């Protein structure tokens with residue numbers, strides 16, 4: 001990639017692709033939206049304005065309780081997207097090399113490129129469950145590498161990165177004076193099984209996350225960055241150029257949501273657990289789709305070899321009303337991404353449509 005990116009093709013597609021909602025929408029990667037009627041909130045809990053300068057103190061404290069990170073390391077951000085952009089803007093100078101995983105959630109790639117970084121890549125391979133091979137990361141690094149960008153759980157595959165690999169990445173980064181940005185938005189979807197954030201493993205890690213995916217709370221835009229205090233301060237100052245202050249009512253609602261997170265997480269698990277079983281039973285019956293089993297997370301990324309998957313996805317939508325994300329948006333054109341974060345009936349209907357489309361091949 002040479003020219004600076006100006007947008008994310010995937011995000012544009014996701015926002016404009018459908019003239020009307022598909023009957024079985026399996027593209028949204030998070031747990032379906034949490035309804036405000038289920039949030040325990042009174043009007044007097046909200047306000048339009050409040051003392052939110054470098055963070056609204058009660059929200060900072062709620063984030064500290066949730067992440068277990070010290071207050072001085074937490075930077076509030078507009079969703080994980082805002083967190084990623086702000087973190088990268090603080091970590092990258094034009095001309096720096098930035099090493100990005102592939103397959104990748106494409107706004108991560110284009111955010112780094114838009115900031116003037118030179119992009120290098122390393123591959124995560126379907127054959128070994130999209131795990132990170134440290135030797136391939138080492139080979140892709142250059143003396144100018146200042147940032148390595150990964151997601152844990154991995155979007156699109158939901159692959160988990162273990163502690164040994166994270167420590168190996170930290171060692172590689174330290175050797176060349178680089179940092180590692182770990183987008184942990186899907187790690188939240190491991191709920192009580194989630195290991196401690198990579199933030200606690202090594203100071204080279206900069207973490208981004210939000211309440212968006214695991215809890216169905218995208219509309220709150222409650223995101224955060226975890227970084228060493230000096231770096232966190234730089235990010236707060238940089239944020240003055242972009243956001244100044246967030247919507248205060250959303251900050252208040254985020255505090256309530258964080259307080260009620262156990263119940264919100266239980267609702268998410270009630271959606272994901274049966275859906276995962278449904279997906280696995282489906283994959284068992286359809287060996288033409290390879291891989292795709294997931295222990296955690298909200299998305300599955302099976303491979304459909306020997307087929308034009310872009311055309312297959314278009315037919316799936318047109319003939320069966322089922323939308324999935326073609327793997328070409330993730331640089332893996334033989335794959336397709338299926339969510340399990342939707343209503344069980346939607347997943348069931350979508351998988352029936354997928355079975356019918358597979359039978360037509």
Ligand SMILES: Cc1ncc(COP(=O)(O)O)c(C=O)c1O
Pocket residue numbers: 029078079080081082105151155183185209210211212213218223
């Ligand atoms: C890896 C990853 N990071 C960030 C986001 C966006 O998160 P948010 O909605 O909190 O900005 C997504 C959304 O799909 C994602 O997959």
